[in-house]
Amino acid sequence: MGTFSRKPRIPGKGTLMIHLTTRLPRAGETILGHKFFIGFGGKGANQCVQSARLGAKTSLICKVGKDSFGNDYVENLKKNGISTAFVGQTTDAATGTASIIVNSEGQNVIVIVPGANLLLNSEDLKRASDVICNAKVVVCQLEITPAVSLEALKMAHASGVKTLFNPAPALADLDPQFYTYSDIFCCNETEGAGDSFMGALAFYLAYYPKLPMEEMIRKSNCVASVSVQASGTQSSYPYRKDLPQDLF
Numbered sequence: 001m002g003t004f005s006r007k008p009r010i011p012g013k014g015t016l017m018i019h020l021t022t023r024l025p026r027a028g029e030t031i032l033g034h035k036f037f038i039g040f041g042g043k044g045a046n047q048c049v050q051s052a053r054l055g056a057k058t059s060l061i062c063k064v065g066k067d068s069f070g071n072d073y074v075e076n077l078k079k080n081g082i083s084t085a086f087v088g089q090t091t092d093a094a095t096g097t098a099s100i101i102v103n104s105e106g107q108n109v110i111v112i113v114p115g116a117n118l119l120l121n122s123e124d125l126k127r128a129s130d131v132i133c134n135a136k137v138v139v140c141q142l143e144i145t146p147a148v149s150l151e152a153l154k155m156a157h158a159s160g161v162k163t164l165f166n167p168a169p170a171l172a173d174l175d176p177q178f179y180t181y182s183d184i185f186c187c188n189e190t191e192g193a194g195d196s197f198m199g200a201l202a203f204y205l206a207y208y209p210k211l212p213m214e215e216m217i218r219k220s221n222c223v224a225s226v227s228v229q230a231s232g233t234q235s236s237y238p239y240r241k242d243l244p245q246d247l248f
Helices: 044-055 067-077 113-119 122-127 129-133 144-159 177-181 192-207 213-227
Strands: 003-006 009-013 018-022 036-040 055-065 087-090 097-102 108-113 135-140 160-163
Touching: 018 067, 044 055, 044 135, 044 192, 055 067, 055 113, 055 122, 055 129, 067 087, 087 113, 108 135, 108 213, 122 129, 122 144, 129 135, 129 144, 135 144, 135 192, 144 160, 144 177, 160 177, 160 192, 192 213
Parallel strands: 009 055, 009 135, 018 097, 055 087, 135 160
Antiparallel strands: 003 009, 003 055, 003 135, 018 036, 097 108
16 A cells, blocks of 8 residues: 655555566477566555655565565665655565466466455555555555555545555456545556556655646556667666656
């Protein structure tokens, strides 16, 4: 989960994922790969990173394993200027991973192991209640336990905080309360560019609240369109200094 404070801050509540990427073999085939890539992902973290690169003051509320991947991810968040005060490390599960296998046409298959992401709970939200309830915007997704995301949206909503909900990965039986407590309900199909768009939209909601929604969406699309011109997920997300200044 991501937050933008009254000053403003954007707390993101959601996942961190280590992306392990290689080439897709045929059934029964063993191949010699040409490239292996380890990247940082997870919807909550992606969205916070894009917001932070646009200049937002952000926090991420999540859990990682007490392992090398978890340590690396905490450092990655700090390098991006994201508060890690509520990034918990646990010995009860490994840091979440996404194994991404890509074929020569660019099509992929992904296996996600949520790991520590699913251990985020109500007690973690209570510890972060000040940053949630004093935010400008709170962003939630569904890569953690849905009930925990819903609880965070309720906390933010009760304090008059703008709530932005990204219902991904999609659930067939989504609790109808998500519609009640989400000021903005924003779906996406593409992961990397979709998260860039979400992070940018959260930024505009927090820092330019008087902009018409259509203009926020246009500007967010401009930011996301830049991300598809580079490889990787977070590695493709643009910084404010590299974007047309009329976006600000």
